[in-house]
Amino acid sequence: MQHIFHLGRETKLCLTEILTFYPEAKDLGGFALVKNADPKILKRLGGTIKISEVKQELPASLPVNFTELIFNELKKNIPNSGKFQYGLSIHPSRTGLLKKILKELKPKLKQEKISSRYLNQDGKNLSSIQSANCTELNLIFTNEKTYLSHTVATQNIAAYSKRDYERPARDDMSGMLPPKLAQIMINLAQPEELVYDPFCGSGTILQEALLMGFQAKGSDLSEKAISDSQKNLKWIGKECPLEIKDATEIDSYPKNCTIVAESYLGPPQKGFPTPEEAKAALAKLEPLYLDFLKTPIPSGTKVVLALPFFNLQNNPIFLENFIEKAKELGYSVPAEEAPLTYARKKQVIGRMIISLRKK
Numbered sequence: 612m613q614h615i616f617h618l619g620r621e622t623k624l625c626l627t628e629i630l631t632f633y634p635e636a637k638d639l640g641g642f643a644l645v646k647n648a649d650p651k652i653l654k655r656l657g658g659t660i661k662i663s664e665v666k667q668e669l670p671a672s673l674p675v676n677f678t679e680l681i682f683n684e685l686k687k688n689i690p691n692s693g694k695f696q697y698g699l700s701i702h703p704s705r706t707g708l709l710k711k712i713l714k715e716l717k718p719k720l721k722q723e724k725i726s727s728r729y730l731n732q733d734g735k736n737l738s739s740i741q742s743a744n745c746t747e748l749n750l751i752f753t754n755e756k757t758y759l760s761h762t763v764a765t766q767n768i769a770a771y772s773k774r775d776y777e778r779p780a781r782d783d784m785s786g787m788l789p790p791k792l793a794q795i796m797i798n799l800a801q802p803e804e805l806v807y808d809p810f811c812g813s814g815t816i817l818q819e820a821l822l823m824g825f826q827a828k829g830s831d832l833s834e835k836a837i838s839d840s841q842k843n844l845k846w847i848g849k850e851c852p853l854e855i856k857d858a859t860e861i862d863s864y865p866k867n868c869t870i871v872a873e874s875y876l877g878p879p880q881k882g883f884p885t886p887e888e889a890k891a892a893l894a895k896l897e898p899l900y901l902d903f904l905k906t907p908i909p910s911g912t913k914v915v916l917a918l919p920f921f922n923l924q925n926n927p928i929f930l931e932n933f934i935e936k937a938k939e940l941g942y943s944v945p946a947e948e949a950p951l952t953y954a955r956k957k958q959v960i961g962r963m964i965i966s967l968r969k970k
């Protein structure tokens with residue numbers, strides 16, 4: 612059986628997360644095709660919006676009556692009683708085709724005496740909430756193949772949003788990591804047992820690590836951050852060791868720990884700086900990151916860090932030669948490729964995610 616993982620906005624980062632679980636996953640551009648996946652894994656993935664099961668895989672060049680294809684698949688999902696709610700999503704989105712298929716499906720379903728209603732509005736693909744509440748079929752067009760798939764798992768947006776926005780202690784000034792990104796970073800690190808966050812802030816990484824079943828430990832320079840983490844962890848019914856500590860002065864690490872952290876991203880920005888200003892701001896922050904990497908992190912320890920980059924249009928500015936500098940400090944870099952990034956459109960400071968391992 613094959614599944615399609617529908618990736619979040621940062622497709623490269625989301626695909627990398629999937630590859631840590633399924634190294635054979637095939638990149639379909641915004642989607643990943645995975646053999647023998649368990650859709651229950653969706654709960655563990657921050658970067659996958661939904662998982663659908665492949666029902667048909669057709670050569671892209673084959674002329675297909677999509678209405679007939681979809682009608683036949685829908686018919687397999689008619690409930691014994693009540694109205695049949697369904698929906699269709701097409702990728703890349705094609706409003707005209709979507710409207711045409713939905714229009715043609717109506718009389719066909721009626722003819723079969725199936726009381727039904729589709730949830731698509733104005734030729735738009737379904738939202739995540741709609742996907743979760745009906746039988747959703749997806750038509751996915753790639754250069755080589757066309758896939759018809761049935762959504763079998765959708766991300767619980769409400770739960771993420773609750774963990775993000777309803778936590779009792781929030782610190783908008785120093786920034787909080789979205790829980791999804793915390794989950795992605797933890798998955799990239801593949802911890803054995805304990806996740807240590809030495810820049811824990813209000814505790815998003817600790818929270819997600821504990822919810823994923825790992826042990827956790829946090830420290831931060833700021834007393835307020837430690838108290839915020841404590842409150843937020845209590846709110847989800849969890850706790851872990853927390854201490855006030857300068858990350859550049861850590862002299863010993865917990866046994867078998869994996870380090871996952873979002874370091875200080877610098878002061879909030881009022882607007883977009885010039886490239887020179889951005890470079891200067893990053894150069895000012897760099898010693899903090901390098902001094903932290905100089906602490907006696909035990910050999911073999913994996914370190915996944917979120918560090919800032921300036922999200923200047925067409926010219927993102929990164930810390931200069933950071934990977935080379937980390938290598939000089941005794942780290943290896945598993946993936947030698949362009950940095951994985953996470954930034955909203957028009958967000959001045961984005962996050963670059965780097966994975967290191969102490970040699």
Ligand SMILES: C[S@@+](CC[C@H](N)C(=O)[O-])C[C@H]1O[C@@H](n2cnc3c(N)ncnc32)[C@H](O)[C@@H]1O
Pocket residue numbers: 785786787788809810811812813814815816830831832833836856857858859872873874875876899
């Ligand atoms: C961007 S915040 C981390 C936010 C956190 N990931 C969260 O979601 O709440 C960076 C944190 O690094 C802390 N920090 C800055 N310099 C530090 C240092 N030298 N040692 C330890 N923590 C430091 C700040 O107090 C701040 O809480």
